[in-house]
Amino acid sequence: MAAKYEMIMSVIKQQVANGTIGPGSKLPSVRMLADRFSCSKNTVIQAYSELEKEHLVYSVPKSGYYVVNEYRSPHDELANKKVDFYSAGPDREAMPYIEFQHCINQAIDIYKEELFSYSDRQGFYSLRLQLIKYLQNLQVFTDPERLFITSGAQQALHLLVSMPFPNGKRNILMEQPTYFGFIEAVELQNATALGIERTMKGLDLDRLEYMFRNNDIKFFYTVPRFHNPLGHSYTNEEKKQIVKLAQKYDVYIVEDDFLGDLDPNPRHDPMFSYDPSGRVIYLKSFSKIMLPGLRLAAVVLPKLMIHTFSRHKFSADFNSSALSQGALEIYLKSGMFQGHIKRIKKLYQRKMKLLQEACDIHLPPGASISRPTSGFYLAVSLPEHVKAGRMADLLLRANVYVDDAVRMFLPEYRQENMLRLCISQVSEEQIGRGVEQIARCIVFLQGKKDHFHSRPSLLL
Numbered sequence: 001m002a003a004k005y006e007m008i009m010s011v012i013k014q015q016v017a018n019g020t021i022g023p024g025s026k027l028p029s030v031r032m033l034a035d036r037f038s039c040s041k042n043t044v045i046q047a048y049s050e051l052e053k054e055h056l057v058y059s060v061p062k063s064g065y066y067v068v069n070e071y072r073s074p075h076d077e078l079a080n081k082k083v084d085f086y087s088a089g090p091d092r093e094a095m096p097y098i099e100f101q102h103c104i105n106q107a108i109d110i111y112k113e114e115l116f117s118y119s120d121r122q123g124f125y126s127l128r129l130q131l132i133k134y135l136q137n138l139q140v141f142t143d144p145e146r147l148f149i150t151s152g153a154q155q156a157l158h159l160l161v162s163m164p165f166p167n168g169k170r171n172i173l174m175e176q177p178t179y180f181g182f183i184e185a186v187e188l189q190n191a192t193a194l195g196i197e198r199t200m201k202g203l204d205l206d207r208l209e210y211m212f213r214n215n216d217i218k219f220f221y222t223v224p225r226f227h228n229p230l231g232h233s234y235t236n237e238e239k240k241q242i243v244k245l246a247q248k249y250d251v252y253i254v255e256d257d258f259l260g261d262l263d264p265n266p267r268h269d270p271m272f273s274y275d276p277s278g279r280v281i282y283l284k285s286f287s288k289i290m291l292p293g294l295r296l297a298a299v300v301l302p303k304l305m306i307h308t309f310s311r312h313k314f315s316a317d318f319n320s321s322a323l324s325q326g327a328l329e330i331y332l333k334s335g336m337f338q339g340h341i342k343r344i345k346k347l348y349q350r351k352m353k354l355l356q357e358a359c360d361i362h363l364p365p366g367a368s369i370s371r372p373t374s375g376f377y378l379a380v381s382l383p384e385h386v387k388a389g390r391m392a393d394l395l396l397r398a399n400v401y402v403d404d405a406v407r408m409f410l411p412e413y414r415q416e417n418m419l420r421l422c423i424s425q426v427s428e429e430q431i432g433r434g435v436e437q438i439a440r441c442i443v444f445l446q447g448k449k450d451h452f453h454s455r456p457s458l459l460l
């Protein structure tokens with residue numbers, strides 16, 4: 001049985017939660033409550049001081065006890081918190097912020113000279129040596145001469161779009177949908193962009209062959225693992241076939257392996273490993289697994305392209321940030337990086353599983369999802385007449401942020417019934433509530449409110 005002071009606490013909490021006692025109101029005096037609950041004044045004082053510790057009430061000397069102005073029960077707190085399936089930066093809780101701060105401080109000391117001048121346009125040689133070792137874990141075996149450090153993967157993509165390729169071809173082929181930043185890089189540079197549909201089931205290899213054979217393709221941009229926005233990954237066999245076709249038709253592949261480090265299956269190979277001689281240009285961003293603010297990525301190029309890429313990189317920004325490079329190098333050397341990757345691998349795998357479980361429980365028939373084993377993104381394919389843009393607007397009112405993914409398509413491939421859910425910045429506790437809201441919203445837009453027994457309360 002609860003102690004008397006706990007009973008008093010519970011009654012007051014109930015009255016505050018149901019609005020009987022409003023924020024800022026004065027609470028009954030100690031004597032009144034002692035009479036009402038037939039207890040000593042000390043018991044009431046104990047109840048009030050416990051409520052004070054929970055920040056539900058405060059005391060004013062010689063006046064009494066009051067309800068705090070913005071009290072919300074822990075349950076409400078959770079219900080009102082933003083559920084962010086939109087932002088795609090790394091999970092803040094998982095970032096080794098303090099450890100990395102030490103690395104930055106050390107980098108200022110160690111790389112003083114590099115800060116006072118311009119440094120190697122290809123990136124610090126010592127960092128490239130560390131990266132060569134690191135990339136071996138991902139089955140990417142190369143040498144420091146073929147590796148460039150760029151200011152994010154975005155810069156590498158921008159430069160690859162702008163520069164000529166040894167095959168002398170002109171057009172760029174990309175999966176549809178694809179990473180929005182790449183579409184922007186191609187469109188703003190007036191390159192000819194061609195698309196090939198990629199679905200949750202993959203790619204039509206016959207269509208790919210047709211495109212390679214007939215369309216003067218300079219390179220094919222692909223995100224083979226944990227695709228943005230689909231979350232889909234190719235099998236090893238599919239990757240092999242794609243590389244084979246590229247060899248046959250003299251097409252380059254730009255392999256954006258931005259989340260490859262999170263792959264729980266060590267047998268999954270990057271495309272690079274199927275043709276390390278240079279047909280595949282390998283790209284590894286440090287934004288998702290470390291910090292986007294570092295602006296660092298590594299790109300492995302065929303020998304034939306090093307000279308041209310070097311000129312383009314120099315003309316863009318001379319060199320990437322010396323401070324970021326120095327800090328990353330120290331972090332890699334210390335061994336902390338491997339530990340960090342191990343931790344985040346588990347974290348994102350767990351979150352992705354939770355998200356899929358919640359989708360299986362809540363989403364109505366007619367909606368389907370991709371099934372990534374990890375990564376950041378999961379795509380929800382909405383029932384035919386449910387528009388993703390309208391859903392994103394409605395969900396905002398329930399403080400649930402989702403991405404309608406429309407900008408991730410070239411105009412001729414545009415689809416309006418796909419949602420991209422990103423798990424990186426949503427907390428594990430919020431995933432279920434967020435998906436429940438998404439489900440309510442789908443049902444509401446389908447005009448089938450009876451799927452849920454209650455009204456979609458937070459939405460309307």
Ligand SMILES: Cc1ncc(COP(=O)(O)O)c(C=O)c1O
Pocket residue numbers: 088151152153154155179181223228256258285286287292296297
């Ligand atoms: C698939 C993909 N590639 C590249 C990037 C850009 O990476 P960076 O921050 O290294 O420029 C992103 C950013 O979201 C991405 O999703």
